[in-house]
Amino acid sequence: MDMEDDTVQVRENSAEDTEMLELPKDPAEVKASEFIKGESSKEIPVESQQPELPENVVLQSLEKEEFIIKLAVGQQSEIIKNAILDGRGENPVPLLNVSAPILAKAIEFWKRHIDAAEGEDLTEWDKAFLGDLSQEVLFELAAAANYMESKSLLDCTCKFIADIIKEMKVEEVRDYFGIECDFTEEEERKMREDNAWAFEQ
Amino acid sequence: MGGEVLDERRLRRSVSSDGIPDVALECVLGYVDDPRDRDAVSLVCRRWYWVDALTRKHVTVAICYSATPGMLCRRFNRLESLKLKGKPRAAMFNLIPEDWGGYAAPWIAEIAVAFQCLKSLHLRRMIVRDADIEVLVKARGHMLQSIKLDKCSGFSTDALKLIARSCSRCLRTLFLEESSITDNDSEWLHELAVNNTVLATLNFYMTELSILPKDLELLARNCRSLSSLKISECDLSDLVDFFQTATALEDFGGGSFNDQGETNRYDRVIFPSRLRCLGLNYMGTNEMPTIFRLCAALKKLDLQYTFLSTEDHCQLIQRCPNLEILEVRNVIGDRGLEVVAETCKKLQRLRIERGDDEPGLQDEQGRVSQVGLSALALGCPELEYIAVYVSDITNSALESIGTYSKNLCDFRLVLLDREERVTDLPLDNGVRALLRGCTKLQRFALYLRPGGLSDVGLSYLGDYSNNIRYMLLGNVGESDLGLMHFARGCKNLQKLELRSCCFSEHALALAALKLPSLRYLWVQGYKASRTGYDLMAMARPYWNIEFIPPRPEIYDHATDDRRACVDSQAQILSYYSLAGKRTDYPESVIPLYPS
Numbered sequence: 024m025d026m027e028d029d030t031v032q033v034r035e036n037s038a039e040d041t042e043m044l045e046l047p048k049d050p051a052e053v054k055a056s057e058f059i060k061g062e063s064s065k066e067i068p069v070e071s072q073q074p075e076l077p078e079n080v081v082l083q084s085l086e087k088e089e090f091i092i093k094l095a096v097g098q099q100s101e102i103i104k105n106a107i108l109d110g111r112g113e114n115p116v117p118l119l120n121v122s123a124p125i126l127a128k129a130i131e132f133w134k135r136h137i138d139a140a141e142g143e144d145l146t147e148w149d150k151a152f153l154g155d156l157s158q159e160v161l162f163e164l165a166a167a168a169n170y171m172e173s174k175s176l177l178d179c180t181c182k183f184i185a186d187i188i189k190e191m192k193v194e195e196v197r198d199y200f201g202i203e204c205d206f207t208e209e210e211e212r213k214m215r216e217d218n219a220w221a222f223e224q
Numbered sequence: 225m226g227g228e229v230l231d232e233r234r235l236r237r238s239v240s241s242d243g244i245p246d247v248a249l250e251c252v253l254g255y256v257d258d259p260r261d262r263d264a265v266s267l268v269c270r271r272w273y274w275v276d277a278l279t280r281k282h283v284t285v286a287i288c289y290s291a292t293p294g295m296l297c298r299r300f301n302r303l304e305s306l307k308l309k310g311k312p313r314a315a316m317f318n319l320i321p322e323d324w325g326g327y328a329a330p331w332i333a334e335i336a337v338a339f340q341c342l343k344s345l346h347l348r349r350m351i352v353r354d355a356d357i358e359v360l361v362k363a364r365g366h367m368l369q370s371i372k373l374d375k376c377s378g379f380s381t382d383a384l385k386l387i388a389r390s391c392s393r394c395l396r397t398l399f400l401e402e403s404s405i406t407d408n409d410s411e412w413l414h415e416l417a418v419n420n421t422v423l424a425t426l427n428f429y430m431t432e433l434s435i436l437p438k439d440l441e442l443l444a445r446n447c448r449s450l451s452s453l454k455i456s457e458c459d460l461s462d463l464v465d466f467f468q469t470a471t472a473l474e475d476f477g478g479g480s481f482n483d484q485g486e487t488n489r490y491d492r493v494i495f496p497s498r499l500r501c502l503g504l505n506y507m508g509t510n511e512m513p514t515i516f517r518l519c520a521a522l523k524k525l526d527l528q529y530t531f532l533s534t535e536d537h538c539q540l541i542q543r544c545p546n547l548e549i550l551e552v553r554n555v556i557g558d559r560g561l562e563v564v565a566e567t568c569k570k571l572q573r574l575r576i577e578r579g580d581d582e583p584g585l586q587d588e589q590g591r592v593s594q595v596g597l598s599a600l601a602l603g604c605p606e607l608e609y610i611a612v613y614v615s616d617i618t619n620s621a622l623e624s625i626g627t628y629s630k631n632l633c634d635f636r637l638v639l640l641d642r643e644e645r646v647t648d649l650p651l652d653n654g655v656r657a658l659l660r661g662c663t664k665l666q667r668f669a670l671y672l673r674p675g676g677l678s679d680v681g682l683s684y685l686g687d688y689s690n691n692i693r694y695m696l697l698g699n700v701g702e703s704d705l706g707l708m709h710f711a712r713g714c715k716n717l718q719k720l721e722l723r724s725c726c727f728s729e730h731a732l733a734l735a736a737l738k739l740p741s742l743r744y745l746w747v748q749g750y751k752a753s754r755t756g757y758d759l760m761a762m763a764r765p766y767w768n769i770e771f772i773p774p775r776p777e778i779y780d781h782a783t784d785d786r787r788a789c790v791d792s793q794a795q796i797l798s799y800y801s802l803a804g805k806r807t808d809y810p811e812s813v814i815p816l817y818p819s
Contacts, residue, residue, distance in 0.1 A: 162248040169251050177251060185255035193267040200244065205269050214273070216766070217802065218263040 080107060081115035082130075084123040089115055092130055099133045101172035121167045128156070128164055132176050153183045158200065246275070253279045278302055285309065286719075287744060288326055288350065289768065292803045293334030302341045305370075310350035312746050312797055313721065316375065319748065319791060321772065321812040328352040328376075336363035343394075344370035352376045357383035365390030372399035379405060381433065384412035392419035401454065402430040410435045417442035422449060429454035429478045437462040444470035454478050457505065464492045474498050477526060480505035484531065490514055503551070505529040509536050519543035526551040528577050534590055538563045548572045553579040554592045554613050561596030565603025572631075573609040574600070578640060594621035594647065601628040611636040611669075618647050622654030626661025635662065636669035636696070639676060646673075652681030659688035666691055671698030671723070679706030686713025693741075698723040704731035711735035717742060724749040724790050733761035736798060743800040749790040759796060759816060768805065769817040770797040 080097040082090045097103040097116075106116045118126060132152065139145055153161060161184060168177035188196060197204060206214065253275055256262060259282075266276040282305040285291060296303075310326020328350045335342055336359050345360070345368065352373055361368070368391050373379070384405070387398065398416070405428075413435045416423065423443070428435075433456045440458075444450055444466055453470070454477035463479055473496045481504065483489050490511060495502070499518055503526025507515075512532070522544050527537065528551050537552065537560040547568040552560070554576050564571065576592055593616035600607070601624040608631050617639060625632070635658070639646065648654075651670075655677065659665065668689065670677070677685075682701040686709055689695070693716055701707060707727045711734070718741050722732075728751040736745050759769060772795040805818040 159243055162244045162252075165251050166245040166248040169247055181252045181255045184252045188252070188256055188265065189258065189261045191264060193264045196264060196268050200268075202269050202272075206267075211267065214267060216800075218266065 076107065077114065082126060083115040083117045084121055084126045085119055086123050088123040088126075090123075090126060090130060092134075093137075096130065096133045096137050099136065099173050099175060100129075101174075103171065118171060120170045122163070125160065125163045125167045128160065129167055129171065129173065129176060132179070133173070136175060149179050150183070153180060249275050250279055257281070259284070281305055282344075283307070287312075287799050287801075288331065289803055289806050290743075290799060290801045293331045295802060297334055297338040301338055303339055304341050305344035305346075306335075306339070306342060307346040307348065308350060309348045313349075314746060314748070314795070315349050319795070321775075321810065322377070323810040324772075324813055325806065325808050325810065326350040327808060329356050332356045332360045336360065339364075341367075343367055344397075346370070346372040346374060346399075347376055348372075348374040350376050351378040352383075353378050354380055354383040354386075357386055361386050361390035367394060369394045370397035370399075371395065372397065373403050374399060375402045377404035379403075381405060381408045381410070381412045385415050388412050388415035388419055394422065395420060396422055396449075397425040398423065398427070399425065400428045400431055405431050405433060407433050410439065413439040413443070417446055421446050423447040424449045425452040426450070427452070427454040427477075428456055431456050437466060440466045441469055444473075448472060451475060452501075454503075459483075460493050460504070461489045464494075467493065467495055471496055472498065475501035475524070477501075477503035478505065481507050481511045484508040485510055500524065501549075502526070503529070506531060508532065512536060512540055515540075516543060520546065522547060524549040527556075528553055528575075534560055542567055544568065546570060549574075551575040551577070553577045553590075554615070555579050555590035556592065556596075557590050558593055558596035558599070561592065562599045565599040568604060570606055571604040572606050574604075574607065574611070575609075576612040578613040578638070591615040594618040597621045598624045601625045605629070606631055608632060609634040613638045613640055615640050615643050616647050617651065617654075619651055619654030619657075620648075622651060623657040623661075626654075626658040629662055631664060632662040633664050634667040635665060636667075638669070638671040638698075639673060641673065646676075649673075649675050650678045650681055651676060652678055652684060655681055656684040656688060659684065664691065665689070667694045668692050669696035670700060671696065673699050676700060678702055679709070682706035683709035683713075686710035689714050689717065691716055693717060694719045696721040696723070697725070699725065701725060701727070704728055707731050707735050708738075711738040715740055719744040720746070722747045722750070727751065729753045729756070729758035730761060732796070733759050736762040737764075745796065745798040747796040749793050750796075752794055756794075756816070762798065763817040766800055766802060767817070768799055768801045768815070770809075771795070771814045771816050772797065772812065773814065775812075 076094060078094060079091050080094055080103060082092065082097065082103065084090070094107070097107070102118070103116050107114075121129070135148060135152070136145065156164065161180060165177065165180040165184065168180055187199070191199065196202070204211070249272070253265060256265060262276055262280055266273045277299050280300055280303070283296065283300055283303055284307040285296065286309055288308050288310050296306075308328070308331055310328075311320050311324055314320050315324070326349060328347055335345070342364055357379060365387075371387060371391070384400075387395070410433070416426075417439050424447070426443070435456070435458065437458060440453075440455070440463065449472060450470055451472050452475035453473060454475070456478060457480050458478070459482045460479045461483075467473075476495070476499060481490065484506065485508070487510075493514055495515065495518055500522060501524035502515060502518065502522060503524075504511075504515070506529065507527075508531040519540070520543065523546055525541075525544060525547055527540075532540070532555070534555055534557040537556045541547070541550070541560065541563050545567050548570050550564065550568065550571060550573070552575070556564075556576065564574070579590055592612060592614050594614075597612070597614070597617070598621045600610075601621075605628060607629050610625075610629070610632065611634070614637060617637070625635070649672075651672070655670070659668075670685075677700040679702045683706060685695075685697075685700075692714065695714075695717060697720075701710070704727055707725075708731065717739055720739070720742060722745075725747075727735075730753070732745075732747060732750060736742060756771060759771070763769060774794045775792050777792075805815060809815050
């Protein structure tokens with residue numbers, strides 16, 4: 024008999040769009056260029072209609088502690104970015120779900136990433152940065168990254184934790200995270216069988 | 225991939241006793257994809273079980289009778305991707321009655337009402353009716369990105385028309401390879417071309433559908449992302465315009481040279497420059513030059529349905545240093561394999577199918593043996609998958625593979641029946657060396673002849689198959705003792721197929737009980753008892769036992785007597801099931817347990 028293939032086919036991942044929000048053009052700039060396109064070569068003064076973007080941003084943690092950072096650093100969080108660009112004049116930006124120590128860590132991460140040279144590989148730095156954190160802080164940072172909609176920080180922390188979990192047996196995961204198993208013996212046995220029998224490993 | 229919390233943005237701070245915020249756990253688990261990691265995660269504690277259930281994106285149900293659709297839904301109702309397998313693998317060799325089962329209807333009914341997030345459905349070896357497709361696309365057509373009806377049967381081109389109309393917004397993949405489809409007309413392809421603009425993969429290879437080349441051209445014009453196309457037979461000279469339009473095409477299969485020899489019919493055929501994967505039917509020596517231009521960049525080449533000689537293979541493969549996947553018939557010969565070993569250093573997958581058995585049609589040099597295999601092992605260290613029909617074999621060739629093919633995950637060897645004498649049997653030591661050396665091996669098939677593997681060799685299979693999850697064994701071992709020793713090992717073996725063996729029913733039942741991870745067993749060709757009730761030794765809760773009585777009416781295609789004899793013999797199919805006894809047994813299948 025033949026050994027015709029029965030390999031599991033690789034499923035396609037749906038592509039994640041990572042669109043960078045573009046900063047709206049400075050209205051002064053737009054008007055000037057329109058005029059230049061025309062026949063007149065005279066310079067025409069233009070009045071700006073919007074307040075300029077601030078150089079620094081103030082963030083406010085859960086405890087109302089304030090952190091001052093550069094605009095570019097804060098833009099790695101969609102929440103912060105939107106608060107500023109929406110011109111709501113929300114300065115300081117309230118981040119009520121993030122405690123001060125966690126916010127400090129997020130800022131440290133963003134700073135390092137914005138300061139990176141073009142094409143610089145930060146994998147080692149990321150690993151060391153996250154490796155220094157306690158488990159509790161790690162998970163809090165992931166939650167905060169999700170709340171603040173910071174994709175780079177979220178990807179990084181989640182992948183780091185996921186890599187720890189991978190290849191671990193059930194008992195090892197419990198040990199590592201200090202989790203108590205709350206299944207009865209019977210339930211656990213049934214679930215192991217459930218997994219093994221029906222749903223392909 | 226993960227990153228996004230399930231639905232709404234939530235300011236939850238809910239945290240359980242282990243101090244991990246729910247939100248964080250959901251995010252993290254989104255990055256855990258491997259099914260085995262997911263299984264471990266789901267067993268940690270109740271909360272993790274439920275977070276896994278909510279965030280698991282893909283599930284494969286290895287045999288559709290192992291669980292009910294309701295069970296799947298109760299646990300994983302946010303599934304985005306589902307793969308279901310129906311008929312046993314042996315169905316691909318016409319060994320399973322057509323009405324055995326594997327009906328998609330109950331699953332599709334559940335999908336229509338319950339699985340709100342489903343984007344991808346893959347059905348393999350199942351019976352799918354037009355009415356089922358109608359239910360599916362009515363409920364999920366607006367979301368489905370991928371539909372694969374893979375070696376399925378029971379539907380017609382009317383179903384394809386429905387898909388073309390209802391899934392026009394999102395459908396990126398439509399895969400129908402080797403399905404038996406009733407061909408009413410070719411309108412489905414026209415509808416697809418007119419309604420869809422995002423299609424990237426279309427495959428109706430090895431179906432008997434007839435289509436109009438101009439509809440393919442229209443498809444290429446409207447679907448600018450079309451990167452993979454595999455079609456049923458269509459002469460390549462009719463595809464000139466299509467190839468000119470489909471500039472994004474990277475993968476093409478099917479299409480044929482219906483005219484061979486002296487002809488300028490194919491002069492105008494120019495393949496798109498991005499093509500990296502190619503398989504053309506009936507290509508002969510004279511037609512080879514049409515693809516020379518592409519060879520240097522080719523990653524995948526399928527020559528299984530060509531008319532090339534051994535020498536042709538050598539000439540062609542010499543030009544393809546970047547090949548990662550190669551599929552050929554054994555006409556490639558040892559000489560061709562030596563060229564592969566010298567040239568294709570990046571080769572990952574190699575399949576060598578059997579050629580025609582009839583004398584006169586064979587190429588004299590078209591034999592693959594230990595010579596070619598040894599060269600391959602030495603020359604292609606990246607190999608992960610080898611499937612080969614050999615005419616001759618030695619222990620040292622298998623030892624070479626064990627020594628050099630360290631990346632091997634999947635190894636399948638069939639020893640052809642043609643030659644009277646094989647150089648070096650039994651293969652006990654070679655098999656042991658291969659298993660010990662190839663530590664990543666997960667799938668393994670060995671189909672030999674009596675004397676090919678002794679009981680000692682069979683015990684090696686048990687002792688050294690640490691990570692192997694699937695095995696097909698044919699004509700191995702000498703007695704029940706060998707099987708018993710085998711069953712004491714194989715600690716990760718989940719799926720076992722046995723053919724043409726000398727084991728008794730009773731021994732088979734005991735082996736099934738012993739193998740610690742076994743959840744699927746298929747056997748054909750064994751020492752049957754008079755009543756068949758020795759099998760009941762393996763009866764236990766959640767273990768279905770099906771018996772397919774001998775079918776003398778099976779027409780034997782093979783010329784080999786031994787093989788023909790086995791085709792019509794009784795079969796045992798046994799598998800773990802949470803769903804209990806099937807409700808759709810046909811007459812050709814007897815449920816032994818539960819009865």
